[in-house]
Amino acid sequence: xxxxxxxxxxxxxxxxxxxxxxxxxxxxxxxxxxxxxxxxxxxxxxxxxxxxxxxxxxxxxxxxxxxxxxxxxxxxxxxxxxxxxxxxxxxxxxxxxxxxxxxxxxxxxxxxxxxxxxxxxxxxxxxxxxxxxxxxxxxxxxxxxxxxxxxxxxxxxxxxxxxxxxxxxxxxxxxxxxxxxxxxxxxxxxxxxxxxxxxxxxxxxxxxxxxxxxxxxxxxxxxxxxxxxxxxxxxxxxxxxxxxxxxxxxxxxxxxxxxxxxxxxxxxxxxxxxxxxxxxxxxxxxxx
Amino acid sequence: xxxxxxxxxxxxxxxxxxxxxxxxxxxxxxxxxxxxxxxxxxxxxxxxxxxxxxxxxxxxxxxxxxxxxxxxxxxxxxxxxxxxxxxxxxxxxxxxxxxxxxxxxxxxxxxxxxxxxxxxxxxxxxxxxxxxxxxxxxxxxxxxxxxxxxxxxxxxxxxxxxxxxxxxxxxxxxxxxxxxxxxxxxxxxxxxxxxxxxxxxxxxxxxxxxxxxxxxxxxxxxxxxxxxxxxxxxxxxxxxxxxxxxxxxxxxxxxxxxxxxxxxxxxxxxxxxxxxxxxxxxxxxxxxxxxxxxxxxxxxxxxxxxxxxxxxxxxxxxxxxxxxxxxxxxxxxxxxxxxxxxxxxxx
Numbered sequence: 001x002x003x004x005x006x007x008x009x010x011x012x013x014x015x016x017x018x019x020x021x022x023x024x025x026x027x028x029x030x031x032x033x034x035x036x037x038x039x040x041x042x043x044x045x046x047x048x049x050x051x052x053x054x055x056x057x058x059x060x061x062x063x064x065x066x067x068x069x070x071x072x073x074x075x076x077x078x079x080x081x082x083x084x085x086x087x088x089x090x091x092x093x094x095x096x097x098x099x100x101x102x103x104x105x106x107x108x109x110x111x112x113x114x115x116x117x118x119x120x121x122x123x124x125x126x127x128x129x130x131x132x133x134x135x136x137x138x139x140x141x142x143x144x145x146x147x148x149x150x151x152x153x154x155x156x157x158x159x160x161x162x163x164x165x166x167x168x169x170x171x172x173x174x175x176x177x178x179x180x181x182x183x184x185x186x187x188x189x190x191x192x193x194x195x196x197x198x199x200x201x202x203x204x205x206x207x208x209x210x211x212x213x214x215x216x217x218x219x220x221x222x223x224x225x226x227x228x229x230x231x232x233x234x235x236x237x238x239x240x241x242x243x244x245x246x247x248x249x250x251x252x253x254x255x256x257x258x259x260x261x262x263x264x265x266x267x268x269x270x271x272x273x274x275x276x277x278x279x280x281x282x283x284x285x286x287x288x
Numbered sequence: 289x290x291x292x293x294x295x296x297x298x299x300x301x302x303x304x305x306x307x308x309x310x311x312x313x314x315x316x317x318x319x320x321x322x323x324x325x326x327x328x329x330x331x332x333x334x335x336x337x338x339x340x341x342x343x344x345x346x347x348x349x350x351x352x353x354x355x356x357x358x359x360x361x362x363x364x365x366x367x368x369x370x371x372x373x374x375x376x377x378x379x380x381x382x383x384x385x386x387x388x389x390x391x392x393x394x395x396x397x398x399x400x401x402x403x404x405x406x407x408x409x410x411x412x413x414x415x416x417x418x419x420x421x422x423x424x425x426x427x428x429x430x431x432x433x434x435x436x437x438x439x440x441x442x443x444x445x446x447x448x449x450x451x452x453x454x455x456x457x458x459x460x461x462x463x464x465x466x467x468x469x470x471x472x473x474x475x476x477x478x479x480x481x482x483x484x485x486x487x488x489x490x491x492x493x494x495x496x497x498x499x500x501x502x503x504x505x506x507x508x509x510x511x512x513x514x515x516x517x518x519x520x521x522x523x524x525x526x527x528x529x530x531x532x533x534x535x536x537x538x539x540x541x542x543x544x545x546x547x548x549x550x551x552x553x554x555x556x557x558x559x560x561x562x563x564x565x566x567x568x569x570x571x572x573x574x575x576x577x578x579x580x581x582x583x584x585x586x587x588x589x590x591x592x593x594x595x596x597x598x599x600x601x602x603x604x605x606x607x608x609x610x611x612x613x614x615x616x617x618x619x620x621x622x623x624x625x626x627x628x629x630x631x632x633x634x635x
Contacts, residue, residue, distance in 0.1 A: 033410055084595050091598045093356075093413075094549045097542050098587040098594070105584035213538060217421060224414045261425035264418040271415055272403040 003131045005246050011137045013242030014144035018199035019215060020222040020234040021151060022192035028229025029168040029188040032082060032092055038212040038219060039100035040193045044070040044200035045207045046107055049116050059121050067197045074193025078186055086185075100212055107209040115206045140202040147198060148235065151191075155231070164188055168229065217260060218245075221267040227277030236278060241266060303628055304619045305609040310557055313564075317458055321451050334454045334527060336567045337461040342520035343547045343559040344468050349513030350545075351554040352472045352482070354489030355506060358417035360517055360544050362400065365420060365536030367393040367518025368525040369427065372440040382446055386522035393518025394511045396423075401510045405503060417541070424536040439532030446526050457523055464516050469556045471512065485509060489554075550590055552600025561602035566590075 019041060026034045047066035051057045057065070077099055085091040120136035127133070155161035166174040167184045175181045205211075222241050226233025241263045248259040270278065301307045320333065342364055350356045371389030374380050380388070400419045404412055427434045434440065446453045474482040484505050487495040496502050525531040534540070551562025566586060573582035597604035610619050611634050613627035626633050 027410070033413075081591060081595070085598050088598045091549065091594045094546060095591055095594050097546065098590040101583060101587040102591070105581070105587065109580060109584070217417065217538070220414050220417060224411060228410055255429070257428065258425050261422050264422055268403055268415060268418055268422075271407060271411065275406045275408075275411065277411070 001250065003129050005243075005250055007128075007131060007133055007137060008246045008249070009239065009243045011140050012245060013239035014140050015199050015202055016215075016218060016222055016242055017144060017235045017238035018147060018195050018202070019219045020226070020238050021148070021231055022195035023219055024223050024226070024229060024231055024234040025164075025188055025195075026192045027223065028231075029164055030086070030185045031089075032086070033096070034082075034189075034192065035093060035096040035216065036077070036100040036103070036212075037096075037192065037196055038216040039103045040070055040074055040196040041200050041203075041215065042107070042207055042209070042212045043073065043103050044197035045118065045203060045211075046111060046116070048200060049118055049207075050111075052118070053116075063201050067194065067201070070197040070200075071190055071194045074196075075186060075190050078189035082189070083182070083185070100216075104209045104212065111209070113208055113210070115208050117206045118203065121201075143198070143202050147195070151195075151231070160184075160187065214260065218263060221263055224277055225267045225270050227279040230277070230279040233277055233279030303621060305621050306557070306606045306619070314462065321454060325451065327450055330450050330454050332568050332571050334450070334457045335524070336564050337457040338520050338523045338527065339544075339547070339567055340461050340560045340563045341464045341523075342517055343544050343551075343563045344465050344556055345513045345516035345520070346544045347548050347553065347556065347559040348468050348472055348485075348516075349509050351548065351559075352485040352489060353506060353509040355509065356413045357513070358413045358545070359420040359538075359541050360416075360513070361536050361538070361540040362416075362420040362423060363393040363397050363514040363517025364521035364524070364540060365423060365427075365533075366396045366514075367521030368531045368535045369434065369440070369521075370518070371522035372443055372525050372531040373433070375443055376440060382444055382522075382526045386519060386526065389522035389525075390515045390518035393521065394515040397510050397514030397517075398507055401507055404510075405506055417538070420536045420541060421538065424533055427533050427536065435532075437533060439530055439534075440525075441530045443526055443529045443531065445529055446523070453527060457527070460519065460523065464519065465556060465560060468512070468516060472556065481505065481508065546590060549600060550593055552603035552606075555600070555603055555606075557606075558600050558602040562600070565601070 019038065023034060023037045026032050026037070044066055047069060048059075048062050051062035051065050052059055081095055081099060082092060085095055120134065122135040122139055125132050125134035125137075153161075155165060163174070163179045163184050164187070166177065166179055167181055167188075171181050174184070218241065222237040223234050224237075225241065226235070226237030244263050244266045245259045248262045249256055252258070301311055317333065317337075321330065324330075342360070345363070346357065346360045349360070367386075367389040369389075370392035371382075371385035374385040374388055375382070400416070404415050407415055428436055431437075446456050470476060470482075471479060472482045472485055473479075474486045476482055484495065484500055487498075487500065488502050488505060488509075492502055521535055524535070547562040547566055548559045549562070550566055551560070552558025566589075569589075570582050570586050573579055573585065578585070593601055599607075609622050611622050611624070612619055613630065613632055613634065615632040616627060616630045618627060618629050620628055620634060624634060
């Protein structure tokens, strides 16, 4: 049972980590709590299903179409919607909820509320220390590790990554050093939606137009638990909450529906002890 | 008494178009059953009144005090469930259960603010999101007491006649909104809370430095918000005669944020205007040919409003029809060229 718990924690935690990384990056750099983040994930899942299953283009082609398309959708919605109200923190919350609802309703009208499921990219599985592990789960782990390492290298080694971190630290000073802050924010949004779309390629869950709300709660809990704006924190938070969720599923199979409640409880406990999350930046009062 | 009322009507309401519109709006609501007694519009306005209490209570907590709460459905759901449970197990009449439901909601909300008040800004918003979801799961975990997914049914109605129910909700809404308006009025001579709430939102450290126990006032804001949210929940339960887990849903928490920001935050009239515009709009679209797209239409309207008037529609309209005197800070109609009190030029 313990190996099974470990495998499940790693795979669910991996998908959560991808989703939470985009959200955390958006908050850290642009101070935008993007409540439409998981809606992009659902849109990407529908895109993969539509191109891969309905039109029968095969997995590689559908990923090659969907991931860039969703990223462009994210860039467009940032450029024409979020960017315009960036100065009003309440307006940005509302506009992202409204955007998520727009996606949800369009999907609902176009594809009805039926459940859809993506087939695994690779079928079959193998047995590791007595537990059946599907190749899909191994693939998820591989993708997560590759993406997270790439993201870390991008942020710490490249010029663009340095610009993003500088903007997160202090947008005004970054602007004085010749960094184009609007362009950096746009690129950050692009990376965030790209990560959401990549997370959709690895998911094995069923999805429907309303499927953005429950992962949204989970991702918010993860990002808050790890500390808003901290990539390391959100990755660790993703695996902690995935462990909590998996333990509930395995130890209390009859209270399966309570897994979100236990994850939220874990978040409340951590925040009561550490108000800034595990690795969060403690907010300074606004300077005048 | 009547003379004073006429005097304040003449000098306090008539020269200020925003207040005039507000008064006309309330008078219209009170005489509406004389115009039409069709059950559908009456029910829509009754529910809108209940949601208006809920929205204003969110605005008091999140707008005025700045503690942006993503889980205000907690108070609505607690109020609804506690009034329903009080009826089912104790057998109290609706008037008592609704009031006690409000008190219960205030207690639960105050209990949640002990972990919440250690946090600030987005952390506070996101932790408050968790509480109604937690309670939602607790409700589902004890189906023998709470009815699980089905909820508690066959509650007594507020009254047998829809018109009387309409007036009950309208009067409770008017009284609740007036109380919350007074509590948040920064210029009030009698209660200090309005000024203190504004101070906490603008700069909490400065407020603390002037000797205000900000924690106490934040707890007070949570309690007031929870109480009126709970009253709204209790009324809603008795109006629909059933209380289900939907009263604790995230949708409701986001809905109230949508109404208030649409109308205009940090303004009581904005919250009321937001509810009375968006809610009937969505309900009226329901039966029509484009009913399938009603949520989409609402979301698109919200996006457009935010892009072109980010401070909210009611505040935007108010800024168009009123102008503040630069010298004496008195509101004037936009058609005036000089202030009505001190004759300072307005442009």
